[in-house]
Amino acid sequence: MPALEINGLTKAFKDTVAVDDLTLTVPEGSVYGFLGPNGAGKTTTLKLLAGLIKPDAGSIVIAGETVRFGRSLSPDVLGYLPDVPGFYSWMSATEFLRFCARLFGMPGAERERRIDELLDLVGLRPAKGKRIAGFSRGMRQRLGIAQALINRPKVVLRDEPASALDPIGRKEVMEIIRRLAASATVFFSTHILDDVERICDQVAILGEGRLLLTDTMDAIRKRYAHPSIAVRVRDEDTEPFRQMLSGMDWVRDIQVTDDGQLRIAPADMEAAGRFIPRAVAEAGTALLHYQPLRPTLEDIFVEVVKS
């Protein structure tokens, strides 16, 4: 059974279609990255999944249960973390988690054990008695993760879990999410591609509310990953060299970056390895830098969104 099934999901706000006929399936146990530029409809989709806003059309099934606006699912189905989690600042982290556990009717001993487990998981044990009002953004985000897991949910929804954090905070949060994969399916939205590359098995790319692409990371790389080579030559004027290469049949594309580096997209990497040094010599210059480049998700993302 898939962890999450979305069929024809549509939501419009006045004249703006935020989510347009979205259909996707998230396999159980996966870490699923929901990618898209700002305004693509990611937050709206997650709110629809959490039953907080009403869809205009379509259906959502999470762990076998149909999501209905304003209605709750079984207690062990869903954990939700919004993009900016709001807490009761007068509470401590322990008090907040205790409140959340009580909402699920968790009995005393189990509740306290679970709170300790989660405080350890998100690294908040040293601050467990501190009032949330004094928490940093990273601490709030980690507490947000903990509260979403209090009920041991089958599916965890996260909206931009690390977008407002510094690189260290982001790395910590992503590491926590990666560890969760053993116990739950994680569906999280982001526009930070590094995060997705680091921890996701599968990816969906959303643009202007529509699903542009969905597949495993490996399949996406195979399909969209066109390798390239970064080349730097001695001469500042690279134009003669670029013109020489662009006439060759193994060259698909050549771009010159702002710092004078050439980005060569070859049709055949082996041929490129043979011909580039020869071409450098023929042009009467010297090869200063030669580096095969592995395409990043950012390259793929830009290509998909543009196309």
Added chain:
Amino acid sequence: MMRACLAKEWKESVKTARFWVVIAVFGVFGMLGPLTARYINEILTSVGGDLGGLIQLPPPVVSDSWLQFYKNMNQMGILVMVLMYMNTVAGEKRRGSVLLVLSKGVSRATFLLSKLLSAVMVFTCAYVLALGLQIAYTQVLFGEIGNSGLPVGLFAFWCYGIGMLALTLLMSPLARGTGVAAVMTLGGYLLIQGIALFSKLGSFGTGDSAGIVPTLSLYSPGGANTVALLICDGILDPAAGWISAGVSIVFSVILWTVTVSIFKRQEL
């Protein structure tokens, strides 16, 4: 779930000082009512200088003490409650904490009901304190407490307080922001007070204190303090207090139903 929400609301009232502010205001005005009523002539003489002697007030009686009590509770006590609770739902929407709570299976009706019950509990504690002080000071200063209709009048006023809290909660989810919620709630409060005042003004000059005033006040959601006072003065039969209480309860139930219905349809 309801218990967890209610416990959280109660703790929030205590920890954010909301409870203590309400207790302090009600406590102070519970004491001030009988003192002001008993010593009004002395106060006028001491602060009015020569003019003080010109104002002749009849010797204070026990119903003057209750007049002060209901006036203070209505003008200050209820107003403070409204101010303390007017952003209770709008604030959670603004902070986003409502999303965390509602995504954990808490129904919207439970969410609102816990807030209303908590506010009612705070109001009841403060009201009981004020009442205790009022009774004690009245007994000491006037040698009696009041007539047999007093409990019904007090109950009617308590029901009126709950009606005002229901109004406060209705305005809060309706508003998009906390500022709008505040303006709408205070507008609602003033409207109710205006209707009550209009009921009284309607009979000015007629000398008919047992006619139009009680009739309009009896069926006005804001008329409980007038009804309670008229019972205290022996102008109205104590049974009228039950009618006034019933009007407040019906008013609260209607507001509550509307609030839940609106909040259930709101996208967050």
